[in-house]
Amino acid sequence: MLIKNGRVIDPANNIDDSLDILVEGAVIKKVARGIKSEDSKVIDAKGKIVAPGLIDIHTHLREPGFEYKETIKTGTMAAAAGGFTAICCMPNTNPINDNRAVTEFILSKSAKEGIVNVLPIGAITKGSQGKALAEISDMVNAGCVAISDDGKGVMDAEVMRRALEYTKAFDIPVIAHCEDANLSSGGVMNEGFASTTLGLRGIPMAAEEVMVVRDIALAELTGAKLHIAHVSSAGSVESIRTAKKRGVKVTCETCPHYFTLTEDAVIGYNTNAKVNPPLRTKEDVKAIKEGLKDGTIDIIASDHAPHAVHEKEIEFDYASFGMIGLETSLPLILRLVNEGVLSLNNAIAKATINPARLFKLKKGTLSEGADADITIIDTEKEWVVDVNNLKSKSKNTPFTGMKMKGRAVMTIVGGKVVYEISDGKRE
């Protein structure tokens, strides 16, 4: 396969140039100007961006256990359509991915039915109960790239401390879902003016921020790798910024909805905007953008969380938290470029090489010899989000009807085209 005439952006190698890419088998053979190869299938990427395949480190694939929401098959199809070539799936399935058997199930199912790379994340504690450590070593050996009790916080600081210490042996990050369950108890949206007028119980920013501060202190104590998931508030950004300055081994991610939407999206009891942590205020959106700009926030992840209609088209209090995001992430990231928050290079880095480095993957770059995971992006393509056209099994997105600019037009995994769009038609 030969990808010609594209604008190749490879942040890891500081490349932003009009180059051709030759793929042989599942690896990138050569990146250079004017490559000729007569027996290769030629893909013309003129006017398009050729980037390393996007990596989403925060996806809920729902299989096993919640196949009515999403499966490995539909989830990876959604990923491919969104330009992602690798996704890391959170362990809050049923059963929870807290042991080798579940990890192996996910990997073998993915090998059979998944069309992009699936990298499982194991649980920190057995059953994600926050009490006893899971068999972390065994899960890492089976293929888990990180551990997390995502969906809820590890409330017991002692447990979190030991988890951080224990993982030092494997050099994997502990992904912290920062939420003080006492402070957030019963809350369904951000606590502020909108929750006051809507009469909904609020979740204060402090519920996230106290745990960010706690986990930073524990990372400092243990010297382990801490990654903070879905940062949503200005206070969290500031704590992480100062911790990084002090040299604490902490990284973090935010999600497109936290730099695109505010708590006002909930007005009218829009359950598609019910997410945890909740959408915050204008000031927080601004702080998240600043954090992205100055490098405090390393990674943009989708937190793709599919839920079925009967879990969303109900009373706001009873509706499930979460929104799908794999197919809307890229245009929302590109919006940051258009707004001047991030350079294109920087934006792509936050969804490619930065996550690859965190999990020490041989991905996220177009280096010769790297896995041939490539995403071709049309940054000018305008489209409107229509849930009926999304590949995900669930339709819970607050971006329905929103005009988007830019999308993946071809997704290549291991040298194979897994998704392609042309003239608005999908093939």
Added chain:
Amino acid sequence: MPLNKKDLLEIQELSSDDIKLIIDTADSFKEVTGRDIKKVPTLRGKTVVNLFYEPSTRTRTSFELAAKRLSADVINIAVSTSSVVKGETLLDTARNIEAMRSDIIVIRHSAAGAPYILAKGLKSSVINAGDGCHEHPTQALLDMFTIREKKGRIDGLTVAIVGDITHSRVARSNIHGLTKMGAKVRVIGPATLIPLEIERLGVQVYYNLDEGIKDADVIIMLRVQLERQGKTYFPDIREYSMQYCLTRERLKFAKEDAIVMHPGPVNWGVEISPELSEDKATVILEQVTNGVAVRMAVMYLLSGEKS
């Protein structure tokens, strides 16, 4: 100026003209409720469904009487929340009711926003009879009706709302309505029960009852949910009532002709001292009487042709 709405979901979306129209119309209906034959044929052949997911004898009875006095057929459906969790969704239930040709659905629900689901999904008019901690529009309308009846106006009055503001739909609806009608609104309660940024709704916050009711024309005492004590909101009922129970002595801080209101049912001795139960300042039973007229007015105004 007609109301021109399908549903009554909240006071927040109403204009002061809308509120005035409803109150004026209620005034005419109050005459009807004073007749020997307290019934008019206006909604003959229409079906009103009271769909109550939260027990409330008072509000349900008031809506039922209002509908019956308009000659509508009324059915009451009480759904326990526990059966909801197992069974069909709210919208399913409501669609089944509508399939039996309802015209107006009155819904009371413990979850804020629940009436919006029905309003969006149904052709019937939906009246919010209280949704979680959000709004209770007919209560605020009957409160405003009562205030205007007693004081001759709302504009320029000082109204103090006392108690658990955070969890009170009555407080929210009254704040929206009273401020739109030109009243000065104060909210009074322990800081744990005053929601964040409530000032942005145009109210003044007080933690001290005596200061908060100073020179007030109207005092609305809210019901304290006894189950909130012993948690983190306040230590216990005794301490709460020492700070916030309205007594004859404390009422002297308000204007001499101040009226005392309560959406009921009252916990005497907790929110209001029993010595005030027969006092001429206390207009709680008149609120109840006016409630029927206001609900008749709302049903009448919503019952035009549906396109």
Added chain:
Amino acid sequence: MAGKWKEKKIVMDATEINRALRRISHEIVEKNKGTGDLVLVGIRTGGVHLAKRLVNFIKEIEGVELPLGILDITLYRDDLSTKKEQPVLKKTEIPFSISDKKIVLVDDVLYTGRSIRAAMDSLMDFGRPIQIQLAVLIDRGHRELPIRADYAGKNLPTSAQEIVKVLLEEEGEKDRVIIAESI
């Protein structure tokens, strides 16, 4: 009657209106052999002012001020569910018992008869009168119900397209009855 209209022709002026009302007053007293048990009820809004004038004329004639009630028939209308916007409801004020009374119902224009039907139904809910009589200033025909006026100021043949308006001083207008067309 709603919507905009343009005056076409004056069919009664102030003198003619009052002359007709005076005549009706005489007829009422004559027909009822005095004023015993007699009450007047004006239908909102057009009938109310006329009923008041009748009360005054009868007082001049008989020296007796008859009780006057005001009736809002909105809640008894038969067209409510076909209207998008509900008409503004005004108060009914009948501060006396109508049981065993002879009621003279007063309206400005008698047309289809539907308002009178609504008014009679409404009155029945207030008690059991001995008799209901009907006095109108204008009878313009086109009845849709078997209703007739006992007293009419003027029979005015009209087409259904025409609008008949009774304009009165009490509403800030010069007393006159006009035929108008909608524009």
